[in-house]
Amino acid sequence: MRSDLDLELVALTKRYGTTVAVDAIQHLFHAGSYACLLGPSGCGKSSTLRMIAGHEEVSDGAIVLAGHDIAHLPPAKRGTAMMFQNYALFPHLSVIDNVAFSLKMKGVERAERRRRAGELLDLVHMTDFAERLPAQLSGGQQQRVALARALITDPQVLLLDEPLSALDPFLRVRMRSELKKLQRELGITFIHVTHGQDEALALADEIVVMNNARIEQAGPAREVFNAPRTEFVARFMGGHNVIALPKGHFAIRSDQVTVTLPDQGKLEGRVTGLEYQGASVALTLMTAGDQEITAVIPEDRYFAKPIQPGDGVGLSWDDTNLHALTA
């Protein structure tokens, strides 16, 4: 259902000289949703985000927020705010002055901007650090300050460029659940750029997969993971095999491939590799037709009847789990 605060990209294009970084993309971000722009390095994610923020000029197309084309407005007038990868805090300003900065630029008087900044610091649990300088904070704390600073303008859309990439893996997982919680509490649209599939699956209501300057597939996280439409999406999301069958190319999840006795499968193969993964075991198999297939088996099932590299096996699946690929 469309709402007044949706954000729509209409044939949005970015060219740098002869390089087309974003090629006439079309997309509707529903108001209040958490969207992840996902794709490999160089696919055009950051250029898209920066155009929405107003930090990159639009070559062609429109960016419609709340019914108005904001593509040519200055960043502060768009109803969007951006949180940068390196947080971009002012090193000489205290935490609270960093957060209040954009209100100062707008001419809001000191008492009011400190009150508002205090509220935002409370929201991100950083009240106790209000008078510190950014250099006296950990990476995770700096990130909270950067979030508060972006949110102080009351944006309808918060844009986050790889917000978790500077954090260590443990903190990354913790901060990602905090981001999700914050988005739910605020009820505004978050658009989060990442090249991490796990991050996108964990956070997004909607995943927008980009490849070569275009949107390859967009939809709810579960749908994009379970029903990839192209070979690129199947491989990039991971956890899938792409197999060529007489009727065409199909994706099937590795945990939906079963290993049988050699003459009982749909395809015959040989085990070429074996990886213990804790809860499961990943078997790499080469079919008679030279296709590499991975089967992920629960570890108890594997150890009840272990098979070894070199063993001949059959491979089977439920045909309803095959997803036809269009490219």
Ligand SMILES: Nc1ncnc2c1ncn2[C@@H]1O[C@H](COP(=O)(O)OP(=O)(O)OP(=O)(O)O)[C@@H](O)[C@H]1O
């Ligand atoms: N300022 C620029 N001048 C020229 N080309 C650029 C510029 N910025 C980006 N590009 C090119 O545009 C394409 C898309 O870049 P972009 O940064 O949007 O991709 P990305 O998906 O965000 O990549 P990454 O994950 O590495 O940040 C790339 O081919 C890149 O080299």
